[in-house]
Amino acid sequence: MADDVKKVWRERDRVTRAITKDGFFRAAVIHNTAVVQTAQSNHSLNGVATIALGRALTGASLMASFLKGEERIALMFSGDGPVKSIYAEAIQVGEVRGYATLNDDPAESVSALGKGLLKVQRVLYGKMEPSTGIVELKRGDVTSDLGHYLTQSEQIPSAFVFDIAFDENDVVRQSVGCLIQAMPGARPEDIFKVYDTIDYLERLTEFADRGYDTKQILQQIMPSDINITATAPVDFFCRCSLSKFKGVLVTLGVGELESMRAQGHNELVCQYCNKKYHLDNSDFDELREQILAIRN
Ligand SMILES: [Zn+2]
Numbered sequence: 685m686a687d688d689v690k691k692v693w694r695e696r697d698r699v700t701r702a703i704t705k706d707g708f709f710r711a712a713v714i715h716n717t718a719v720v721q722t723a724q725s726n727h728s729l730n731g732v733a734t735i736a737l738g739r740a741l742t743g744a745s746l747m748a749s750f751l752k753g754e755e756r757i758a759l760m761f762s763g764d765g766p767v768k769s770i771y772a773e774a775i776q777v778g779e780v781r782g783y784a785t786l787n788d789d790p791a792e793s794v795s796a797l798g799k800g801l802l803k804v805q806r807v808l809y810g811k812m813e814p815s816t817g818i819v820e821l822k823r824g825d826v827t828s829d830l831g832h833y834l835t836q837s838e839q840i841p842s843a844f845v846f847d848i849a850f851d852e853n854d855v856v857r858q859s860v861g862c863l864i865q866a867m868p869g870a871r872p873e874d875i876f877k878v879y880d881t882i883d884y885l886e887r888l889t890e891f892a893d894r895g896y897d898t899k900q901i902l903q904q905i906m907p908s909d910i911n912i913t914a915t916a917p918v919d920f921f922c923r924c925s926l927s928k929f930k931g932v933l934v935t936l937g938v939g940e941l942e943s944m945r946a947q948g949h950n951e952l953v954c955q956y957c958n959k960k961y962h963l964d965n966s967d968f969d970e971l972r973e974q975i976l977a978i979r980n
Contacts, residue, residue, distance in 0.1 A: 699749045699778070700898035700915040704908045708870035709878060711906055712749045713862045713888075713898045714742055714918060719780055720848055720859040722920035726958040727783055731854055732766050736796040737784040739826035739846040740772035742861035744782070745918050746844070747834075748774035756807040763824050764791040765798025770826070771956070779921040781956045795824035802829050804837075834865070841866040841875050845905075847888040860888035862905060878907050922957035929954075929961055934974045941971055 699714040720738035723729070729737060740759050748757045754775050761770040764787065772782035791798050800821045807814045822832040827844050834842035842865045851857040864882065866875045882905060891901045899912055929952045933941065944950070950963040963971075 695897075697918040698898050698915060699745055699918050700902060701749050701913045702899075702902045702906065702910040703867075703913055704906060704910050706908060708867050708874060709864060709907060710750075710867060710913075711862060711864040711902060711910075712746045713860070713901045713905070714745050714749075715860050715892055715898050715901070716742055716745060716780075716918055717856065717859045717892075719745070719918060719920040721856045723782065724856050726920075729784060730786075731850070732796050733784045733786060734856060735848055736761075736767045736826055737770050737772065737782060738848045738856065738859055739830075739844075739861070740770045740784075741774070741780050741782050741920070742846050742859060743826065743830045743844055743863070744772040744774035745778075745780045746861060746863040747830075748776050748780070749914070749916070751776040751806075752809060753777060755809055758805045758807075759830070760803040760805070761797055761800065761821070761826065761829070763787075763793075763795075763797025763800030763821060765793030765796055765800075765824055766790045767796040770797070773956070776916075778916050778918045779923075780918060781920060781922040783955055783958070793824060796826070797821055797824035797829075800824065802833055804833055841870070843879055843882055845882050845885065845888060849887070849889040849893075858889035858892050860892050860901065862888065862901070864905070874907065881905065881907060920957070922954060922959065924954040924957060924959060926952075926961045926967075930967070930971060930974075933971050934978065936975065938972060938975050938979075941968065941975060944968075 697716040697718050701712045703710045723737050724734045744757055744759050756775045758773040767784055768787040769785045774780040803818045805814045805816045817837045819833050822828045827846055831842050831844050834840050844863050846861045849858040945968045952961040
């Protein structure tokens with residue numbers, strides 16, 4: 685048993701997609717403990733923010749799993765509750781990143797975000813502009829907001845289940861999520877049956893604790909026999925780099941750059957992953973030369 689448990693812990697995060705054999709429902713299940721652990725530790729988040737951001741990252745990965753290649757989805761939540769904003773961005777090939785900010789003076793709220801807005805942006809192949817939808821938050825708990833968004837704005841009856849479990853030190857121990865969507869032709873009574881099933885489902889992290897993989901979890905929660913359509917690893921991964929930051933800094937004037945140097949503002953922090961980069965004197969010299977070259 686101990687060996688089994690260790691094996692589960694070493695497994696890489698993964699998302700798996702399936703469709704019922706009758707074609708009326710599709711679903712994706714993700715086991716992304718490392719992603720949510722990374723988000724919690726990179727951004728030093730409290731429990732409420734970890735759950736809210738963890739759900740958003742999980743939701744973004746699940747929605748991205750139905751996209752193609754480097755197509756991208758970004759979820760932006762803003763609220764007046766304890767959590768002020770959440771950003772979660774994922775691409776189909778398994779990268780996901782994001783952050784959460786807290787309200788200094790939150791409104792009284794039973795949910796993490798309280799009242800506010802959800803903006804969903806998709807960058808798709810063959811479309812010049814990203815497609816964007818905005819809705820008011822339904823409950824501010826991320827789960828209902830995302831389900832409501834897909835059902836109302838995109839007219840696809842959809843339900844999310846997110847489950848994040850913590851250890852005795854309040855560190856994320858397990859994270860599992862699923863998205864179920866009705867396909868055209870699904871009967872309303874079957875859709876209600878699916879909603880009913882997931883309402884009474886045991887905690888998804890308990891399946892993971894027992895060593896079930898994403899495919900086995902899908903088989904537990906889907907209403908009928910399924911065909912697995914895809915499975916892929918997922919990582920918390922940010923494409924930031926020192927050279928990308930420098931690419932932004934060359935748009936400054938020489939005066940601004942030199943005042944940064946003089947004031948010792950040499951630390952750059954990526955808001956998405958909280959990675960820190962340091963500029964040394966030779967970086968400042970190089971940027972100065974590049975700026976001067978561009979201006980000439
Ligand atoms: Zn980054």
